[in-house]
Amino acid sequence: MEEQLKNINTLPALTWNHLGVNRAELIAQQTGKSTASIPEEFGRIKTGMGEEAADFAAHNCTDYHVIEAEAGKEIIDAESMRYSLADEHPTVDVTLIHAHEGSSVTVLQSYTSADNTACFHGGLTKIIADKGAWVRLVQVQMLNNRSRHFDDVGFLLGDGAHAEIVQAELGGKDAFAGCLALLEGYQSSFGADTIYLGEEDRRLDMNYIARHTGRKTTSDMTAAGALFGHSDKIYRGTIDFIRGASHSVGHEVENTLLFSPEARNRTVPLILCSEEDVDGQHAATIGKINAQRLFYLLSRGLTEAQAKQLVIEAQFAPAIAKVPDTALQDAIKEYLGRRMQLD
């Protein structure tokens, strides 16, 4: 059974409807599985894709994970959430992470296709980072070109907590990702590193929100991507300074490489200020590989595909370096290499 989700990745401040960036719609595949119980402390955490996606995930949960790092402890989980998906098994994973005071948590979630059939994946991850905690969530999606996928994430940060998300959206037919970080704690900080690859008729729809409510909070969101074929991508990046978030700083930057005249790129940077004493910046570069740079790379014997791969990998390198498994890092590079050869 399919379920249509109509209010996905909603822009925090709506703009002209005809631009088509205010929200997205998503057809999700119900799993017929039981409802995941979300403890109250996680219930208040909002997510980037919005309530409809989060509720759908909670009501169709096939895989449920709870990670709780005790105060001062370190947890690295790079193994237990690796999914290899196939048609007959739509997967919806719900993961709740609580990093208590001074703890450190690194979690890897990866999604690949076991075969070439169309599959469905939905994910919901909610994270609480208490005072002084450090959390890194890494999500790598390399599904086949027939699959649908969404990953919905929400963070709640306490005093001095640092949290970051690394998302590699590299596959799928329809790929949706959203993340909302609520920087509630004094001097809390949030980072987002997103890389994406659009090819064929892939639709990529992303929504990132850093909501600053605490004083002296910091957010830094970076996105880098490459678009081929008829791919269609929207990246919404919002820095939302709420009254009281004085002396807070938010940066966002997106670099998109366009390799096809038919590819569609939409970038929506948004800075909302109801607090005056803040510093918000955004920047975006969109374009082809500089012709002289391409000539330089070709002059050293690289084929055009190799040169493109090198430039894309260079853009993706900072995010790939944060994947806590070198074999998966290599697999991502190999995956990109195969895709470049097809272009």
Add this chain to the structure above:
Amino acid sequence: MAEKLLEVSGLHASVEDKEILSGLDLNVSAGETHVIMGPNGAGKSTLGNVILGNPEYIINAGKILFEGADITREKTDARARRGIFMSFQSPEEVPGVTLEDFLRVSKTAVTGKPLKVFAFKKQLKKTMAALNMDESYAQRYLNVGFSGGEKKKAEILQMLTLQPKLAILDETDSGLDVDAVRIVSEGIRQYKNESNALLIITHNAKILEGLKVDYVHILTDGKIVHTGGPELIDEISRDGFHRWEESAAQ
């Protein structure tokens, strides 16, 4: 007789509808060092770019042969794999790719063989030391934040690593201080042997000191108007290009 490497005949090339090369002929054989000298705007850099197949330049007539094969319409990467190299006047910056990784990828690309990593690293270290380059540059992003001199040294490092059959040096001495010119010249001497060739594009004689130059070509208005021996270098340093510019104008 030395093996012919490069044969350029009747070459006409333009950029943005403006003809830059107007019937240029040039032959370079293995073991030879050729110097192209000429005033600004004569077409010197265009020649290097056209030999390497820069798509910004359109070849309107003429032929380029390399080791007897017609490469006039061949793509740049194929020419590079045949063994043609150019040291760029303004090397591109490539953020995110370290110098060492770039050398490794390029070496694999031009040789078509998997690289022996240990031997490669050892040789790289040795070559960098010879060029008086700090080892840390190998881990820095290619040309990003390099000074003008460091960029030129990185180009020579690439030449020494890739060991091309024909190396075109496009104004490699420009922007270099005296010490850097000396080091770069030493690197060029290390590269040169009887089976490869050099085509040095310059309007400065300093980089040629200590090199055995076989031919000096004067390029003005898109043509080679005179070819002589190394004695021309001193003459040009002393008198400039007026003599040939005037005769070309007549």
